[in-house]
Amino acid sequence: MPDSANSDAPAHNATRGRFRFREYRVTTVADPMALPVYEALCVTGEERNCGAESGKLHTPDELTRWIAGHCAQTGHQHYEQTVRAILRAGAGAWQ
Template sequence: MPDATSASTPTSRRRYRFRQYHVTAVVDPMTLPTVEAVCVTGEDHDCGATSGAVHTEDELTRWIAEHCARTGHDFYHRTTRTTLRAEPGAWH
């Protein structure tokens, strides 16, 4: 019968091996990417005005130019979003 105390001693070690699951993310060709800008100009707090999701750089640039002309604000965060599809790979 094995000794119960030897299994819980700090010197006993167990090795676990985990397999990795590889996934490839592929851009979905059936959807258009979107871009969005948020005005972050301001001393106490950000302006927060947003362009909303648009599909072309020209639309985004036009919105930024119009907002800048109206307000004089000149700092923006830009977000680009694309729809991805996961393609599962093999276990390794």
């Protein structure tokens, strides 16, 4: 159906095609030699975020303790959590 606001505009000839993508099956496993990293950022605030950061911690309990301490000092209740881990990709095959 033509666009009534652009009735003078030329029609575009769009080339359509079907693409088939193969999937690469791979498994990922956390590297047992590397510790995961947990971080939190306080995002409490109306005009701008508090911005307090936990720094790099290595257990969820350490992160929870940091959040509890910051909350007790400031009353802030909103945090952004980041969890990073080193992964090892296992062998896979194209399908």
